[in-house]
Amino acid sequence: MSEFALQLLYTFDGTLRLATPLILCAMAGIFSERSGVIDISLEGKLLTGAFVAAAVAHTSGSPWLGVLAAIAASVTMAMIHGFACITHRGNQVVSGLAINILASGLTVTIGIAFFKQGGQTPLLGKAERFGPNEWWFVDLFNHVPILGTIYRELISGHNVLVYLALLAVPLTAFILYKTRFGLRLRAVGEVPAAVDSAGVSVTWLRYRALILAGVFCGVAGAYLSTGQGAGFVREMSAGKGYIALAAVIFGNWRPVPALLACFLFGFLESASSRLEGVPLPLIGEVPTQLMLALPYIMTVLLLAGFIGKASPPRAIGEPYIK
């Protein structure tokens, strides 16, 4: 393989790893927003999940217990969001913002109290985190030109959460489009009154949507601290929840297009670190900051209708009053 192709392959490999938390959070966002609840608290749930996963994985020695605890913590955050904006019909944006700020404060405060390392968790050992999974026949395929290298570098060798994230997309699509629950969930985000008059509880549907959002964000958080990283670092979500939200919008609140948006945003991040200081043909050196800001810029342009058209769920942001 030529040097360029190999570089490209590594960039794609990085894309997959960087897109994983975005994909999980985007699916979370789709569940919540399709049910009519704005979810800017993806960021806070992600951060909470990351902290709890690392803390529990370190204390118990099991990364899987870490994931479960992260899910529990993230769902708890989602339930606070639900309590405020479903039960008490509060402003969904304000509530989401509160969750994000609470998560920032809580993770560091509890982290310092527990581990006394300035808000970090201790570095996780090999057994306490998710290591890479070698797939079958890597050695056998290694001799096959091109495909063998792609198989070894891109498809095999990730940790289990990466594959889970990829599975989350068909799962989300299945729940949304092929189950009765999914049908009702989509309906409640469009015309909640119709769902209500059919005798289905709007409140309980939205709560279930938020629980699902919490589950996915919890896994995403666990990936950050026990899959991609080896421990929790303060503010480690670093805006990924917001990028995922951008991907949801970019994907027009649909699972597969959102997945593609996550890949695109992951690719930009992956490429920006490889292209730092490297002049490109025709355009010259591209500032990394510009590449990192592109997801946000593109989302603004999309929302403004300059590239394509965003069509959010109709009842989004409106508390349902019987």
Add this chain to the structure above:
Amino acid sequence: MSAVTPPLPRWADVFLLPLINLLVALSICGVIILIIGENPWTALVVMLKGAFVFPGSLGYTLYYTTNFIFTGLAVAVAFHAMMFNIGGEGQAYVGGLGAGLIGVWLAPSLPLLIALPLAVLMAGLFGAIWGIIPGYLQAKRGSHIVITTIMFNFIAASLMVWLLAGPLMELGQMSPRTPSIAESSELVKMKSILAFFGVETARSPLNLSFVIALIVSFGVWVLIWKTKFGYEIRTVGQNAEAAHYAGINVSKIVIWTLAISGGLAGLMSINEVLGVQHRVILNFTAGYGFTGIAVALMGRNHPVGIFFASLLFGALYQGGAELDFEFKSITREMVLLIQGMIILFSGALAYMFNPPLARLLAKFIKPKENADV
């Protein structure tokens, strides 16, 4: 609602409810401190001392207060038009660029009487530009203001990193920051002003921007409640459709409200750039823009309320810093927790305590309307 809730008396809405929200937020944090294994009462005393008692502490508290007045007013003005400007952080950051450009590169060749006002004006103007774009996109292109302003925060952060570590970076420096501003564009310290009048005070970063913040607060009060434009803003906020039928140009109001809101957030940067750091540094906004949301919610979008809410948050920030010195296991991040709780209780859960409180008060106070019936 099952039972008809009596209306909450105004004094309860303005004083009692925020107080209850604050107490609940503080109590939950107290419980968390207990769980951590420290004494919440001692923590509170340390914070109060750190905010008001130690020499210079009041100056620091008021210095933080200044930031929150600006960002709180920014959120409040937009709230009056029912616009949620979550982008104060980015608007303040870009505002700092405006102040810095004048201060560093133009002020050396200008006299003080022109340099300083120009730098302050540019801080507001740059912030306004960063606010007017989302405002325009909301009004004319139907973009959701919340999402756009969130995205603009990140775009501002990227832009500023690029500028501060690139074209605008001080030569021979490793940290991303601009050269220092000319003396003619510095905002004078309150200590010097007070010393001029013969009052000796301890050293603190408090500077003239505090006074500017108070003047601007008064200006906002006049704008919102005493001008036609302010009336139109509130009308659009109450009912955009009715405003439209009454002949108000809703898009125009939305765009200009966001410009003013962004400008107010931009002015926050004068405290940091012209008053304290004397240069533009990385992340000088430090979350003050987001705190503005808590301030506006608590201050009920009124300049007087915003002043007291800013004072509260100023005290929390300064007192919170004191926690770092006094305790091993609680730090200033505790303040973020309090802030989150306050946004939750006085924002998202604003109506949780309202009906029970109204019913409770109705039992004790006979409303006048009842006497008439």
